[in-house]
Amino acid sequence: MLLRFLVKGVESLSYLIAFVVGGLICVIGQLWMDLTRASITPAHILVGFVTVGAVLSAFGLYQPLVDFAGAGATIPLSGFGHSLAQGAIKAVQQKGLLGAFAGGIEATAVGIAVAVVFGYVIAVLFNPRS
Amino acid sequence: MNGNVEQQQEQEERQEEYRLLVDEIEPKHNIVKNCFFAFLVGGSICLIGQLFLTFFLTQGFGFNEAAAVTAGTMVVIGAFLTGIGVYDEIGRIGGAGSIVPITGFANSIVAPAMEYKREGFVFGVGARLFTVAGPVLVYGTLISCIIGLIYFLLY
Numbered sequence: 001m002l003l004r005f006l007v008k009g010v011e012s013l014s015y016l017i018a019f020v021v022g023g024l025i026c027v028i029g030q031l032w033m034d035l036t037r038a039s040i041t042p043a044h045i046l047v048g049f050v051t052v053g054a055v056l057s058a059f060g061l062y063q064p065l066v067d068f069a070g071a072g073a074t075i076p077l078s079g080f081g082h083s084l085a086q087g088a089i090k091a092v093q094q095k096g097l098l099g100a101f102a103g104g105i106e107a108t109a110v111g112i113a114v115a116v117v118f119g120y121v122i123a124v125l126f127n128p129r130s
Numbered sequence: 131m132n133g134n135v136e137q138q139q140e141q142e143e144r145q146e147e148y149r150l151l152v153d154e155i156e157p158k159h160n161i162v163k164n165c166f167f168a169f170l171v172g173g174s175i176c177l178i179g180q181l182f183l184t185f186f187l188t189q190g191f192g193f194n195e196a197a198a199v200t201a202g203t204m205v206v207i208g209a210f211l212t213g214i215g216v217y218d219e220i221g222r223i224g225g226a227g228s229i230v231p232i233t234g235f236a237n238s239i240v241a242p243a244m245e246y247k248r249e250g251f252v253f254g255v256g257a258r259l260f261t262v263a264g265p266v267l268v269y270g271t272l273i274s275c276i277i278g279l280i281y282f283l284l285y
Contacts, residue, residue, distance in 0.1 A: 015180050022176025022231070023169035029226030030168035034161045042229045042238055043262040047269045049230055054273040058281070066197075071179030074197045075204060076172070076230045077266075083198075084270050088278030092285060100282045104274025111232075112267070114202040115239055116259065118209045123243035123255050126213035 014070055021065070021072035046077050053081025058089070083107050164225050171224025175231040179204055201232050208233030212240040238262035 029045050053076075056062040062082045065073040073079055087107025091099025105112075182203050186196035208231075211217040217237045221228040228234050242258040249258075260267070 014184065015177055018180035018183075019173040019177040022179070023173025023227070026168045026172025026224075026227040026230045027165045029172075029230040030165050031161070033226055034164055042234065043265055045226060045229050046235060046238065046262060046266050050266055050270045051273050054270070054277060058277045069176075071183045071197075071200060072173075072176045074183075074201065075176045075179040075232055077232060077235055078230075079197075079201070080232065080235070080266075081270065081273070084274035085277050088274040089281050092278050092282045097279075097282055100278025101275055103278055104271060108270070110198050111201050111205065115205050115209075115236060115263065118206050119236065119239035119243060119259055119263075120255065122209045122213040122240050123247065123259065126244060127247070128241075128244050129215040129218075 017069050018072035021069035022075060023072075025072070025076040025078065049077040050081040050084070053078025054085040055081075057082040057085035080108065080111070083111075167223050168225045168227035170227065171220060172227030172231055175204070175227070175233055178207075179231070204232050205236040208236030209240045212237045213244070217241075235263065235266065 029049065032045065032048070033040050053062060056078070062073070062078070063086075066079070066082065074082070084104040084107065087105075088100055088103035091103025091106065093099070095102065179200055182200045183196055186199050187193070189196075191199060208217060211220070211233070217228065217233070218241075221234075221237070228237070239259050239262070242261040243255045246254045246258045248254060
């Protein structure tokens with residue numbers, strides 16, 4: 001019974017699709033690093049993916065990818081951009097102008113708080129290897 | 131004045147030569163191999179994410195909630211693997227495959243904070259947590275507000 005979700009995912013090919021789509025999104029990042037200047041850092045990659053993901057999402061182009069690939073589309077940082085954009089759009093529908101400013105942060109607040117809290121705890125508890 | 135301009139041109143030419151020389155000497159990345167490992171590592175991380183997502187969906191979460199909890203779980207895993215030094219190894223193999231997933235975001239938060247801990251809890255840990263996360267949040271907030279405002283004007 002515990003493994004029911006495992007079987008369910010294998011039957012629907014969702015694991016394979018998440019692997020392939022997520023992998024391909026990472027290849028885009030790798031090509032960006034390898035084919036452009038050496039001064040491209042992980043920070044540039046992450047900022048780029050969030051921004052591009054948000055813009056694609058605003059045009060309604062990212063949701064179909066999420067529907068198709070699940071975690072393959074939400075785990076790459078472009079999925080974070082998608083949450084920001086959809087949060088802003090939904091909040092405008094509910095609260096108007098205020099929502100334009102609140103929506104993105106509200107939708108991603110849990111993720112940001114988890115990242116800060118656990119990032120802090122781990123950074124304090126562990127020391128770098130070398 | 132004229133001499134100055136010539137000097138400047140000469141200098142620019144020399145800089146151009148130097149740039150070409152650097153391009154020549156710099157080791158060429160093996161792009162195909164890099165992309166293969168980025169695909170493998172990035173895909174595997176997303177596959178693990180899909181395992182969690184499927185699990186949370188069967189626990190009665192809606193899709194958006196399940197996706198958020200999955201992202202949180204992956205952040206915790208990424209932060210922990212960074213703490214014990216394993217994520218660096220994954221990064222050496224995976225390149226962008228370890229940067230683009232949200233575990234890479236967690237890595238970019240923990241690694242500098244851990245590295246600069248001796249600078250204190252405010253400017254060491256506190257500030258360095260946001261070395262990479264800071265720009266991501268700045269541009270993320272900017273773009274989401276711009277999208278919200280445009281949508282508000284069109285809505």
